[in-house]
Amino acid sequence: MQPLLKVQALSKSFNLRASLFSRKQFSVLKNISFCLEKGETLAIIGETGSGKSTLAKLLAGAGTADSGQIYLDGNIIEDNGVRDTQCRHIRMIFQDSEASLNPGLTIGDMLDDCLQYNTSLDKETRVEKIKVTLAKVGLLNDHQHYYPHMFSGGQLQRVALARALILDPKVVVLDEALSSLDPSVRAQTVNLLLKLQQETGLSYILITHHLSLVRHISDQLVVLEHGEIVEYGRTEDVFQAPKSRVTQKLFNC
């Protein structure tokens, strides 16, 4: 069977200035490959600077890779740095939802923009779609007239989720989206994510430091170190018997 998302030999490097005229190549990701099935969650863990966030950006289309391919449902969406312009199948939620929302737009306008730029729906369908999406993440229809500063932290996370979900994506990338939340709000958000996964078969890519959360909600686990995959497997297997030194170090503290 064809996996939903297939990443093959993805590499990325940045140019750094070494001295006045020479430049140095600094490779952030080396030869990353993994698969993600529909309705499953893949967790990526690793220390800071191991390339987790870069990988998330590449998957969501916020950056381009130097080489390697990304397949979605069998279709190639990124091939050696050339990205298919559609950004609606893989969406991303950022760490700081307050900072990633435009303070000058109401929630309704913001969601409408997403639809206007990415779909060819007419006005009535768009309004209906916004209504349905807000209900899906547990907000009221009236909330679309609110500005971001009128929401609490947990509600903003729901708004960010609504923005990701409004284009009916197949994969949602959560880059540290849960770590800055309070415990009870985090529990609510996780419940919401799990409910959506069960109902619609959404897949998640979860990037976090929170190991017990990883163990609870993820199916597969990727451990990164210096841009390389040092361990990849089913979450339960990796937690039972971590093979590499990095993984053991991460689990021990």
Next chain:
Amino acid sequence: MQLLDIRNLTIELRTSDTVIRAVDRVSLSLKEGEVHALVGESGSGKSLIAKAIVGVLNERWHITADRMHWRGVDLMRLSSQQRRKIVGQDIAMIYQDPSRCLDPTAKIFDQIAETLPAVHSSGFFLKRNRERKDRVKALIHKVGIKDHEKVLTSYPHELSEGVCQKVMIAMAIARTPKLLIADEPTTALESTTRAQVFRLLKSLNQLKNMSILMISHELEEIVDWSHGIHVLYCGQMVEAGPTQRIFSHPRHPYTQALLKSLPDYEHGLAHKEPFYALKGTIPTLQHLPIGCRLGPRCPQAQKACVVTPPSTKQHGHSYACHFPLIKAMK
């Protein structure tokens, strides 16, 4: 000996039309050499309490307390100079937002050197300078920064959040204070450095007999090495007591919800099964419910909950609830 003893601390914000009570009659006491944790959601007034102890809240906040004793001296009755002298000598605080709390116009070396206690060394100024440099270097190695040359000569904006946080910790422990107030000291750090910082604080607690008041919203970080936990909800102390007792016998529904939202402590939770979570969100300070502030979200709420519950104390474990949970957690 009682190091810090606070009884009925109330912090109010006076606006033009109303008085907002951000912290409502919180009591807290700390013995020498103990580690206590203050847990609660953001906006529950944890940082306010810490700032009230150190005395850095500005004029708009109105602080009243029946008693706020620091080793037998009432801090509320002292003049600001006297208070500053005591607090500066014995209490240190790690602030929440490290990159914003450091001085952006001074290099890290100067900022750390400023906090060093004055030592009367009989030497020429060159020798004294060298000694000072060595002491700063030793401090910064202690908190786990390796390339001291680069860090000491840079400004705060050139460093990452994690390094700033470590610098902040170095500044706080420079005087080896009697009480260290750590306001979310490890939020910007990844798990390995976090463990390192906790090891450092733990060793300071054991070797130098330093008391620590930890403020955090991650329960699992502090459970292993804190002696007592105080749980706050919306400015009210809902439960306080020895750590092990709170974890095994939570009496307040909010504490129970907090514990149940941790995958580690909720055994028997199947893979991908939803967590136990209270409905609704934490109310804003302008719209606080009367009586028990958890009331509208509480699964056990009854008519009596519109009256603020008194604090009940049993074997050093106090809780404020009309209908406490009797059953022990599995």
